[in-house]
Amino acid sequence: MAGDKATKEKLLESAKREFLEKGYMKASLRTICKNAGVTTGALYFFFQGKGDLLRELVEEPLKGLTALIRQHFAEEMERGIGVVSLETDRQDIDAAKEVVRFLYRHYDVCLLLLTKSQGSEYENVVSRFADYGEEHYRMLTAEAARGCGVPALDGYLVHWMSYMQINAFVHLLIHEPDVEKALGYIEQVVVYLVSGWNGLLQTGGAVQDPADDREKRRKP
Amino acid sequence: MAGDKATKEKLLESAKREFLEKGYMKASLRTICKNAGVTTGALYFFFQGKGDLLRELVEEPLKGLTALIRQHFAEEMERGIGVVSLETDRQDIDAAKEVVRFLYRHYDVCLLLLTKSQGSEYENVVSRFADYGEEHYRMLTAEAARGCGVPALDGYLVHWMSYMQINAFVHLLIHEPDVEKALGYIEQVVVYLVSGWNGLLQTGGAVQDPADDREKRRKP
Amino acid sequence: MAGDKATKEKLLESAKREFLEKGYMKASLRTICKNAGVTTGALYFFFQGKGDLLRELVEEPLKGLTALIRQHFAEEMERGIGVVSLETDRQDIDAAKEVVRFLYRHYDVCLLLLTKSQGSEYENVVSRFADYGEEHYRMLTAEAARGCGVPALDGYLVHWMSYMQINAFVHLLIHEPDVEKALGYIEQVVVYLVSGWNGLLQTGGAVQDPADDREKRRKP
Amino acid sequence: MAGDKATKEKLLESAKREFLEKGYMKASLRTICKNAGVTTGALYFFFQGKGDLLRELVEEPLKGLTALIRQHFAEEMERGIGVVSLETDRQDIDAAKEVVRFLYRHYDVCLLLLTKSQGSEYENVVSRFADYGEEHYRMLTAEAARGCGVPALDGYLVHWMSYMQINAFVHLLIHEPDVEKALGYIEQVVVYLVSGWNGLLQTGGAVQDPADDREKRRKP
DNA sequence: CATGAATGAGGTTTCATTCAT
DNA sequence: GATGAATGAAACCTCATTCAT
Numbered sequence: 071m072a073g074d075k076a077t078k079e080k081l082l083e084s085a086k087r088e089f090l091e092k093g094y095m096k097a098s099l100r101t102i103c104k105n106a107g108v109t110t111g112a113l114y115f116f117f118q119g120k121g122d123l124l125r126e127l128v129e130e131p132l133k134g135l136t137a138l139i140r141q142h143f144a145e146e147m148e149r150g151i152g153v154v155s156l157e158t159d160r161q162d163i164d165a166a167k168e169v170v171r172f173l174y175r176h177y178d179v180c181l182l183l184l185t186k187s188q189g190s191e192y193e194n195v196v197s198r199f200a201d202y203g204e205e206h207y208r209m210l211t212a213e214a215a216r217g218c219g220v221p222a223l224d225g226y227l228v229h230w231m232s233y234m235q236i237n238a239f240v241h242l243l244i245h246e247p248d249v250e251k252a253l254g255y256i257e258q259v260v261v262y263l264v265s266g267w268n269g270l271l272q273t274g275g276a277v278q279d280p281a282d283d284r285e286k287r288r289k290p
Numbered sequence: 291m292a293g294d295k296a297t298k299e300k301l302l303e304s305a306k307r308e309f310l311e312k313g314y315m316k317a318s319l320r321t322i323c324k325n326a327g328v329t330t331g332a333l334y335f336f337f338q339g340k341g342d343l344l345r346e347l348v349e350e351p352l353k354g355l356t357a358l359i360r361q362h363f364a365e366e367m368e369r370g371i372g373v374v375s376l377e378t379d380r381q382d383i384d385a386a387k388e389v390v391r392f393l394y395r396h397y398d399v400c401l402l403l404l405t406k407s408q409g410s411e412y413e414n415v416v417s418r419f420a421d422y423g424e425e426h427y428r429m430l431t432a433e434a435a436r437g438c439g440v441p442a443l444d445g446y447l448v449h450w451m452s453y454m455q456i457n458a459f460v461h462l463l464i465h466e467p468d469v470e471k472a473l474g475y476i477e478q479v480v481v482y483l484v485s486g487w488n489g490l491l492q493t494g495g496a497v498q499d500p501a502d503d504r505e506k507r508r509k510p
Numbered sequence: 511m512a513g514d515k516a517t518k519e520k521l522l523e524s525a526k527r528e529f530l531e532k533g534y535m536k537a538s539l540r541t542i543c544k545n546a547g548v549t550t551g552a553l554y555f556f557f558q559g560k561g562d563l564l565r566e567l568v569e570e571p572l573k574g575l576t577a578l579i580r581q582h583f584a585e586e587m588e589r590g591i592g593v594v595s596l597e598t599d600r601q602d603i604d605a606a607k608e609v610v611r612f613l614y615r616h617y618d619v620c621l622l623l624l625t626k627s628q629g630s631e632y633e634n635v636v637s638r639f640a641d642y643g644e645e646h647y648r649m650l651t652a653e654a655a656r657g658c659g660v661p662a663l664d665g666y667l668v669h670w671m672s673y674m675q676i677n678a679f680v681h682l683l684i685h686e687p688d689v690e691k692a693l694g695y696i697e698q699v700v701v702y703l704v705s706g707w708n709g710l711l712q713t714g715g716a717v718q719d720p721a722d723d724r725e726k727r728r729k730p
Numbered sequence: 731m732a733g734d735k736a737t738k739e740k741l742l743e744s745a746k747r748e749f750l751e752k753g754y755m756k757a758s759l760r761t762i763c764k765n766a767g768v769t770t771g772a773l774y775f776f777f778q779g780k781g782d783l784l785r786e787l788v789e790e791p792l793k794g795l796t797a798l799i800r801q802h803f804a805e806e807m808e809r810g811i812g813v814v815s816l817e818t819d820r821q822d823i824d825a826a827k828e829v830v831r832f833l834y835r836h837y838d839v840c841l842l843l844l845t846k847s848q849g850s851e852y853e854n855v856v857s858r859f860a861d862y863g864e865e866h867y868r869m870l871t872a873e874a875a876r877g878c879g880v881p882a883l884d885g886y887l888v889h890w891m892s893y894m895q896i897n898a899f900v901h902l903l904i905h906e907p908d909v910e911k912a913l914g915y916i917e918q919v920v921v922y923l924v925s926g927w928n929g930l931l932q933t934g935g936a937v938q939d940p941a942d943d944r945e946k947r948r949k950p
Numbered sequence: 951c952a953t954g955a956a957t958g959a960g961g962t963t964t965c966a967t968t969c970a971t
Numbered sequence: 972g973a974t975g976a977a978t979g980a981a982a983c984c985t986c987a988t989t990c991a992t
Contacts, residue, residue, distance in 0.1 A: 077976075095315055096409065099962065112977050114963070188408055189316070226475055230461050231482070234454060241450050255446055262451070262486035269485020270478060297951080319987060330988080332952050340987070517972080535755055536849070539966060550967080552973050560966070628848055629756065666915055670901050671922070674894060681890050695886055698930060702891070705929020706922035737955070759983065772956050774984065 078116045080106040085123050089182050094124060095189035124190050128183045131176040132195070138172055139199060143206040163260045169239060170256050174249040184240045196236055203232025214271065223270065235263060298336045300326040305343050309402050314344060315409035344410050348403045351396040352415070358392055359419060363426040383480045389459060390476050394469040404460045416456055423452025434491065443490065455483060518556045520546040525563050529622050534564060535629035564630050568623045571616040572635070578612055579639060583646040603700045609679060610696050614689040624680045636676055643672025654711065663710065675703060738776045740766040745783050749842050754784060755849035784850050788843045791836040792855070798832055799859060803866040823920045829899060830916050834909040844900045856896055863892025874931065883930065895923060 084106035088097045099120055103110050117123045142165040173180045187193050207228045215222035238259050246252045304326035308317045319340055323330050337343045362385040393400045407413050427448045435442035458479050466472045524546035528537045539560055543550050557563045582605040613620045627633050647668045655662035678699050686692045744766035748757045759780055763770050777783045802825040833840045847853050867888045875882035898919050906912045 093408070098960080100960080109978055109980095110963080111965085111979070115976065120962070188313070224475070224478075226466060226471075227478055227482075229465065230458070230475075230479065233461055234457070237454070237457060238450070241453055245449065246446060251446070255444065255450075258444075258447055258490060259450065262447075262490050265489020266482040266486035269489075270482050318985085320985085329953050331954070331990085334988075334990095335951065533848070538964085540964085549974050551969085551975070554967070554969095555972060628753070664915070664918075666906060666911070667918055667922075669905065670898070670915075670919065673901055674897070677894070677897060678890070681893055685889065686886060691886075695884070695890075698884075698887055699890065702887075702926035702930045706926035709925020709929075710918060710922045758981080760981080769957055770984075771958070771986085775955065779984070 077106070077108060077112060081108060081113055081116060081123070082127055086127055086178055086182060089124065089127070089186055090178060093186045093188060094120075094193075099123075121191060124182075124187065124192065128179055128187075128192060131179045132183060132192070134176075135169075135172060135180070136199075136202075138169055140202055142169070143202060147206055147209065159260075159264065162264065163257050166256045166260050167253055170242065170252050171249070173239060173243055174252060177243070177247075181243050185244060196240060197233075199236045200229065200233040203235060204229045207232055211271075227270070231263075231267065238263070297326075297328060297332060301328060301333055301336060301343070302347055306347055306398055306402060309344065309347070309406055310398060313406045313408060314340075314413075319343075341411060344402075344407065344412065348399055348407075348412060351399045352403060352412070354396075355389075355392060355400070356419075356422075358389055360422055362389070363422060366426065366430070379480075379484065382484065383477050386476050386480050387473055390462065390472050391469070393459060393463055394472060397463070397467075401463055405464060416460060417453070419456045420449060420453040423455060424449045427452055431491075447490070451483075451487065458483070517546075517548060517552060521548060521553055521556060521563070522567055526567055526618055526622060529564065529567070529626055530618060533626045533628060534560075534633075539563075561631060564622075564627065564632065568619055568627075568632060571619045572623060572632070574616075575609075575612060575620070576639075576642075578609055580642055582609070583642060587646055587649065599700075599704065602704065603697050606696050606700050607693055610682065610692050611689070613679060613683055614692060617683070617687075621683055625684060636680060637673070639676045640669060640673035643675060644669045647672055667710070671703075671707065678703065737766070737768060737772060741768060741773055741776060741783070742787055746787055746838055746842060749784065749787070749846055750838060753846045753848060754780075754853075759783075781851060784842075784847065784852065788839055788847075788852060791839045792843060792852070794836075795829075795832060795840070796859075796862075798829055800862055802829070803862060807866055807869065819920075819924065822924065823917050826916045826920050827913055830902065830912050831909070833899060833903055834912060837903070837907075841903050845904060856900060857893075859896045860889065860893040863895060864889045867892055871931075887930070891923075891927065898923065 081102065084102045085097070088102045088105065092098075097120075099110065099113060102123075103113050106113075113123070117126065145165070146162075183192055183195055187195065204225075208225065211223045211228060238256075242252050242255060242259075246255060301322065304322045305317070307325065308322045312318075317340075319330065319333060322343075323333050333343070337346065365381075365385070403412055403415055407415065424445075428445065431443045431448060458476075462472050462475060462479075466475060521542065525537070525542045527545065528542045532538075537560075539550065539553060542563075543553050553563070557566065585601075585605070623632055623635055627635065644665075648665065651663045651668060678696075682692050682695060682699075686695060741762065744762045745757070748762045748765065752758075757780075759770065759773060762783075763773050766773075773783070777786065805825070806822075843852055843855060847855065864885075868885065871883045871888060898916075902912050902915060902919070906915060
């Protein structure tokens with residue numbers, strides 16, 4: 071009657087707005103229904119409850135994103151480590167851009183998932199992503215350590231770097247609404263992250279001793 | 291009688307526990323009062339409400355932390371940029387360590403402030419810190435750009451880097467309860483961040499063109 | 511297609527299960543429909559509502575049971591009172607057994623009707639049955655009083671005894687799922703009830719005075 | 731403010747009325763509060779919820795009643811079985827009367843507990859009482875069987891008799907609001923129950939064979 | 951200082967029922 | 972015959988807050 075073919079869609083839309091605006095916890099089902107022009111009962115016809123509402127909004131993009139992320143980590147493993155050319159830099163950047171494009175294709179939902187899901191079953195999504203990275207990077211550093219004689223990085227640092235990477239995407243999503251700009255920034259972010267990683271590996275994670283590095287550098 | 295002069299202190303203690311356990315939003319004043327062995331009325335004698343309770347818990351350390359952070363940013367400004375020696379690296383690390391020590395000296399409260407304050411007036415504290423950094427670094431890069439001919443970094447990147455730095459502390463606080471270990475890690479974190487920064491500045495934030503950088507590098 | 515002519519039957523079956531499991535009040539039409547593999551609308555095509563659903567399930571057996579009970583009470587009236595032989599005992603027992611057989615022939619529905627109908631129009635069925643008994647027994651005791659000089663029993667006691675009789679069947683149905691065993695028990699139950707009745711009549715409902723009853727008896 | 735010293739009492743009173751009128755399940759907390767002239771929050775200040783409200787109403791009388799019942803069963807055990815005189819009859823009757831007095835001293839609450847508690851944690855109270863009886867009577871019949879050569883009664887019958895006894899009280903409470911009358915009736919009820927019990931024991935629970943019992947008896 | 955009572959608005963959820971298709 | 976969407980009222984409950992004492 072009211073709005074033709076929509077209701078469920080209207081509810082999802084309204085929920086998305088409310089979740090984004092107030093965050094999962096403070097979001098009110100009453101308000102969601104009111105803004106959708108529908109009664110509470112209707113919501114419960116289509117969804118099991120608040121959690122389910124978020125789930126339907128987020129589950130599919132989440133699956134896509136997870137797959138994308140794991141796949142790229144896996145590819146990195148295959149490319150292996152060791153001597154790295156500009157070629158590989160490009161590959162890293164392209165991988166990152168693919169993730170960015172995915173995030174912006176599902177802009178609202180990803181923002182919601184990554185920044186407004188506190189209190190829901192998804193509140194640890196970012197950490198979970200970081201954990202995926204940790205798995206891979208742990209293997210990578212171990213191998214690097216064996217192959218090149220550099221000491222393996224501490225587990226904490228590996229976890230932190232993974233977390234930084236994921237957070238880079240989250241930060242982008244929050245602060246830069248424009249995809250094209252985001253794609254531009256991500257290139258430099260990757261440069262930063264790669265430089266940081268290399269910096270760490272060169273020193274074996276230890277602060278450099280004067281003899282190693284006498285040349286001048288700029289600093290932050 | 292049993293606690294004598296305690297009441298307010300007991301409330302603060304109980305509130306800290308509850309906030310840390312459930313987060314600001316899900317924390318219940320009832321529970322806080324019950325665990326403090328006191329009634330709701332008492333709470334409202336000492337505090338204006340939920341927000342005020344958090345405020346009294348957090349305000350002082352927050353001021354200290356803010357001062358510390360701004361001061362260090364300011365010092366960096368004074369040291370200026372340009373040619374950087376190992377000496378300056380050490381200064382950066384020491385500054386970071388001072389922050390770490392402060393954070394762990396007020397472990398609970400800082401954890402609360404930085405990770406459990408969603409829904410309160412402090413929910414954007416981390417962003418605010420990042421903004422302080424942004425201010426400073428923006429000036430820094432501008433100067434660097436003028437002095438050295440490198441193009442100035444985009445504002446977004448500057449903000450992101452500030453954010454990464456703050457987040458490094460937050461991550462540490464969450465995942466490493468032991469100060470000594472934390473102090474060890476922060477050194478390497480600084481190395482990483484400095485390397486990243488340098489990497490970015492060298493390329494002017496643009497992805498390197500093949501001729502510039504032919505030598506082999508390790509990569510993540 | 512899968513069930514063809516079934517739908518209504520499936521609904522009745524599903525409703526029976528749900529009512530038995532949760533009781534009339536707590537039973538959910540949603541659940542009933544879901545378990546019947548049918549939508550709410552379908553239910554309302556065949557039935558007027560929750561009450562009607564129970565009615566269709568229960569009405570016919572209820573009529574049968576009512577008829578059976580009234581008939582037996584009537585027969586007792588015809589047999590009259592007064593001197594009673596073993597023969598009459600047998601008749602009582604056979605009557606009771608017939609009721610038991612009926613109850614177990616419609617086991618589920620009778621259980622439902624007699625023990626799970628709270629909140630429906632049938633919640634007083636047991637009382638109503640007891641009332642039938644009361645009618646008859648009132649006449650019976652009145653006659654006995656006139657004929658034998660014993661004082662008539664108080665109306666309350668008559669009602670209570672009727673109620674006990676009905677309840678004996680209900681108790682059986684609840685606690686003994688096997689007809690054969692039930693038929694065995696009912697014999698003894700009748701013995702008990704007849705003994706009780708005789709005991710009451712002998713004393714005129716008054717507690718016996720010592721002279722009347724000096725012999726030793728076992729007691730509960 | 732509204733009504734001086736009462737609120738909790740008013741809530742309990744209002745709840746009692748509502749529970750008695752509609753039964754536990756259909757009773758509405760809203761209505762209870764409205765009739766008490768109080769808001770929902772007030773109810774939850776004094777009680778944990780619907781269940782707790784009933785509990786506070788019922789728990790104490792329940793304890794008293796349980797104690798009374800168990801004590802009387804225990805006394806019966808001590809008096810033992812075997813030859814029983816009128817004396818013991820009187821004891822039985824007095825015990826029953828004590829129970830009746832207790833029930834009527836807490837008339838409303840007992841009625842509520844015994845007949846309107848479906849859906850609450852007390853819905854099986856009557857069965858639980860019957861179980862107490864069963865325990866005792868099982869021992870009693872076993873002893874009687876050993877001592878007097880009569881076959882022990884089937885467990886089912888014992889349970890049923892216990893249940894009948896309890897139900898006798900419940901029936902009284904429902905149908906006879908006047909204590910004095912109730913006390914009068916209970917005497918006859920005991921006579922009935924004792925007669926029934928004796929009748930059963932004499933025949934060993936089997937239907938009598940003609941030779942055993944030729945004398946005339948009245949019958950129901 | 952502190953209590954304990956009370957408010958009132960809001961939360962999520964469930965239900966029997968209706969009706970256009 | 973049957974579907975699936977939608978209603979609307981009511982359910983229980985929790986919360987931060989207030990205030991007379």
